[in-house]
Structures are given as C-alpha cells and as structure tokens.
Amino acid sequence: MIYKTVGDVHQACQGVQDGMTLLLxxxxxxxxxxxxxxxxxxLNVTNLTCISNNAGVDDFGLGxxxxxxxxxxxxxxxxxxxxxxxxxxxxxxxNVALIPQGTLAxxxxxxxxxxxxxxxxxxxxxxxxxxxxxxxxxxxMHVLEHAFKADFSFVKAWKGDTAGNxxxxxxxxxxxxxxxxxxxxxxxxxxxxxxxxxxDPNQIHIPGIFVQRIFQGAHYEKRIExxxxxxxxxxxx
Amino acid sequence: xxxxxxxxxxxxxxxxxxxxxVNLGIGIPxxxxxxxxxxxxxxxQSENGILGMGPFPFEGEQDADLIxxxxxxxxxxxxxxxxxxxxxxxxxxxxxxxxxxxxxxxxAQNGDIANWKIPxxxxxxxxxxxxxxxxxxxxxxxxxxxxxxxxxKLLKACSLPLTGVGCVKKIVTDLAVLEIRDDVFHLLERAxxxxxxxxxxxxxxxxxxxxxxxxxxx
Numbered sequence: 001m002i003y004k005t006v007g008d009v010h011q012a013c014q015g016v017q018d019g020m021t022l023l024l025x026x027x028x029x030x031x032x033x034x035x036x037x038x039x040x041x042x043l044n045v046t047n048l049t050c051i052s053n054n055a056g057v058d059d060f061g062l063g064x065x066x067x068x069x070x071x072x073x074x075x076x077x078x079x080x081x082x083x084x085x086x087x088x089x090x091x092x093x094x095n096v097a098l099i100p101q102g103t104l105a106x107x108x109x110x111x112x113x114x115x116x117x118x119x120x121x122x123x124x125x126x127x128x129x130x131x132x133x134x135x136x137x138x139x140x141m142h143v144l145e146h147a148f149k150a151d152f153s154f155v156k157a158w159k160g161d162t163a164g165n166x167x168x169x170x171x172x173x174x175x176x177x178x179x180x181x182x183x184x185x186x187x188x189x190x191x192x193x194x195x196x197x198x199x200d201p202n203q204i205h206i207p208g209i210f211v212q213r214i215f216q217g218a219h220y221e222k223r224i225e226x227x228x229x230x231x232x233x234x235x236x237x
Numbered sequence: 238x239x240x241x242x243x244x245x246x247x248x249x250x251x252x253x254x255x256x257x258x259v260n261l262g263i264g265i266p267x268x269x270x271x272x273x274x275x276x277x278x279x280x281x282q283s284e285n286g287i288l289g290m291g292p293f294p295f296e297g298e299q300d301a302d303l304i305x306x307x308x309x310x311x312x313x314x315x316x317x318x319x320x321x322x323x324x325x326x327x328x329x330x331x332x333x334x335x336x337x338x339x340x341x342x343x344x345a346q347n348g349d350i351a352n353w354k355i356p357x358x359x360x361x362x363x364x365x366x367x368x369x370x371x372x373x374x375x376x377x378x379x380x381x382x383x384x385x386x387x388x389x390k391l392l393k394a395c396s397l398p399l400t401g402v403g404c405v406k407k408i409v410t411d412l413a414v415l416e417i418r419d420d421v422f423h424l425l426e427r428a429x430x431x432x433x434x435x436x437x438x439x440x441x442x443x444x445x446x447x448x449x450x451x452x453x454x455x
Binding site: 081 | 309366
C-alpha cells in the first residue's frame with residue numbers, strides 16, 4: 001500500500017502558487033471541495049486559472065475566490081447562478097472561457113488518460129469552435145479539443161482510504177472522478193477517511209493511483225442551491 | 238390566448254414514447270416529466286449524473302448530494318444509476334439518449350438554435366446544451382413564440398450567438414407545434430383558439446401552411 005494521507009488541508013495544499021491552473025470538482029455546489037477552496041482563500045494565492053463546471057454562488061464555492069479577486073481566468077460551462085461573476089465578466093475584470101459541459105468533462109478525462117486531443121461535434125458552427133481545427137467524420141463536422149494541463153486538481157469524495165481510493169455519493173460524483181489524475185498533483189478531500197483495506201475493492205470508483213494526497217475534510221456545509229420539495233398529498237410525480 | 242407553460246409541457250409530453258431515455262433542460266422542459274403517460278416506461282437523464290431521476294423529495298428528505306442539472310433537489314427512482322460527467326456525455330454524444338427537450342431564445346428556419354448568450358448583457362453559459370444539440374437525434378424546443386418585447390423567436394436567421402447549427406426539427410410554443418423541413422417552418426398544429434393568421438404574424442421566418450391546420454389536443 002502506498003500511503004497518500006496528509007494531516008490536514010494545509011499540507012494538502014502545499015505547493016499551490018500564484019498563477020497556477022487548478023481543476024476543481026463539483027456541479028453547482030454539489031460535490032465541491034469545500035475545504036480546499038477555504039484554504040486557497042486563506043493562502044490568498046492570486047492570478048489563478050480555475051477550471052470548474054460552475055463558478056459557485058456569490059458567497060460560497062468558487063464565488064469565495066471571485067470575491068477576493070484571486071481568479072484571473074475562469075473556464076466553465078455554466079455560470080448563471082453568480083451575479084458577481086457576471087459583473088466581473090461583463091466589465092472585463094475576469095477572463096472567461098465558456099465551453100460545452102461535455103467538452104469540459106472530456107478534456108479532464110483526456111488529461112487523466114494521456115490523450116492529448118479529441119474530436120467532438122459539440123460547438124461546431126458556434127463561436128466555441130472559432131480558431132479550432134475542424135474535421136468531418138462520417139458526414140458530420142467535429143471540433144478538435146485539447147486535454148487540460150493543470151497544476152493541481154482538487155476533488156471531493158464521500159469515502160476514501162489511506163491509499164487514496166475513492167467512492168463518491170449520488171450526483172456529488174459529477175466531474176470529480178474525471179479530474180482525478182488530470183493534473184500534476186491531485187488532492188482528494190473526503191467526508192470519511194478509513195484505513196486501506198476497509199473499503200470493498202469492488203466498490204471503488206477511482207483507484208488511488210490517480211490521487212497524490214488525501215485528507216478527511218472538516219465542517220462540510222453542503223449547501224443546497226435550489227430547495228425543491230413536494231407535499232405528500234399532491235405534487236408532481 | 239395561447240398555452241401556458243404547463244400546457245406547453247403537456248403537449249410535448251405526447252412526444253415521449255415508451256422506452257425512451259429523455260434529457261430535460263431547465264425551465265418548461267423540466268415540467269414535461271409531470272405529464273408523461275403513466276402506462277409507458279421512460280427514464281429521465283440529468284447530465285450532472287443520474288439516470289432514473291424521480292420527482293422532488295418530500296419536505297425534510299432533501300439530500301445535498303442528489304440534485305438535477307438545474308441544481309434542484311430530486312430523488313432517484315428504483316433502478317436509477319449515478320455516473321460521472323464524462324460518462325454522462327458519452328450517453329449524450331454517443332446517441333444513447335433518445336430525446337432532448339430544451340428551451341431557446343431563438344430558432345431559425347434552417348434548424349439553428351441560440352440559447353446561451355446575449356452579447357454584452359447576459360452570459361449564463363451553454364452548460365450541456367451544445368453537446369446535446371450537436372448529437373441528439375430528436376430535439377424538441379419548448380419556448381414562447383415571441384419574446385417579452387413581442388418579437389418573434391422563430392426567425393429567418395438567428396441574431397444571437399448559436400448553440401448549434403441545423404439541429405432543431407420540432408418546436409412547441411404557446412401558439413403552435415411546428416416542424417423544420419427543407420429549411421422552412423411547417424405549421425403542424427394550432428393552440429386552441431389561436432388562428433393561423435395569428436401564428437403567421439408571430440413568425441418572422443418562412444412558414445409553410447398546407448391544408449387545414451388542426452387544433453392540438455391536450
């Protein structure tokens with residue numbers, strides 16, 4: 001067993017510097033690396049390029065790093081929930097690249113897998129494809145997209161073991177598995193860290209080989225963005 | 238006059254067939270799930286990573302780790318599965334999802350769609366829409382026929398940045414059901430009480446009306 005555990009979030013984030021490119025897991029506020037984001041804010045590293053599906057909300061998730069102007073460039077697919085983001089983007093303070101969600105996922109997956117680039121039909125004929133190579137396959141046009149190159153990947157899992165093996169829960173899985181091993185150093189934070197050998201190998205979603213540092217996070221808020229419920233008598237089925 | 242958003246969803250639900258895997262976009266499309274016939278088997282995919290999406294949870298049973306692509310709390314039905322984002326878009330690009338229903342700001346008569354950006358004003362992002370429209374075999378657009386200013390959203394050519402080219406084949410609005418064939422809109426059905434002339438007046442793109450146009454049944 002190769003031991004991947006670090007004592008806390010401070011050790012987990014060692015080496016993060018100004019100007020680095022970071023991958024951050026999560027969809028909306030679901031499955032985001034809350035502890036790592038809080039530590040990045042505390043470290044006050046600046047001029048960051050952050051790659052994440054969304055940009056959080058004004059006062060949580062990556063919105064915290066936007067507030068403190070630590071992000072120089074944001075690569076995301078949907079940012080509709082963050083007013084401060086929209087303001088910084090429209091005023092030109094923040095560089096933004098909006099890219100299709102599936103392309104974002106596949107660029108992570110490609111980086112994890114050692115595939116330098118791939119063709120996808122998404123975005124052909126739109127401004128997303130401007131300046132990119134295009135090619136026809138089977139009568140349909142495709143756009144060449146490249147694997148991400150990032151310094152750190154911050155992911156959040158439900159359970160993990162000291163060897164870095166990870167298990168995700170529900171839709172908190174999202175981009176997290178695809179970002180593991182997609183950067184020079186992958187830092188995984190988990191709600192529950194157990195000794196290696198405790199988890200059933202059949203149930204592991206991401207093997208520890210893709211993870212360099214793992215720690216048990218603290219004080220998860222797990223904020224819900226849109227509380228939607230139904231009543232017991234009548235509601236949508 | 239015209240359908241409300243629930244009625245638009247109700248009409249679209251008639252297009253959902255037994256055995257379909259369906260992806261629903263944010264807004265009116267989300268409502269479609271409420272109107273699908275109970276005697277057919279359909280599974281809803283949400284691109285953030287669930288197949289077999291169920292209704293909203295009962296109050297007090299919300300789970301922060303269980304949401305849909307609109308970030309709303311949901312439930313998982315028996316037989317549901319969770320997966321990562323890359324696999325989710327393998328389902329979409331790989332054409333394993335049978336039907337995509339999404340909203341739009343503009344649709345052009347050649348099937349182009351715009352729904353993610355108003356330059357200088359509003360930038361929400363495309364989310365999964367570009368992947369969905371580039372790959373889906375069946376796409377239904379759910380939208381109002383005109384925007385808040387009263388301008389037609391069914392155009393000769395889109396003016397906003399595109400989400401996809403030549404991909405839309407069917408549109409259900411508050412006024413009509415339309416099909417795109419040979420680079421023109423074809424009127425298939427009218428909303429109850431809405432005349433062909435009213436639909437023509439609200440459609441800026443070329444609209445073909447052949448024969449008597451039936452009222453839609455809800």
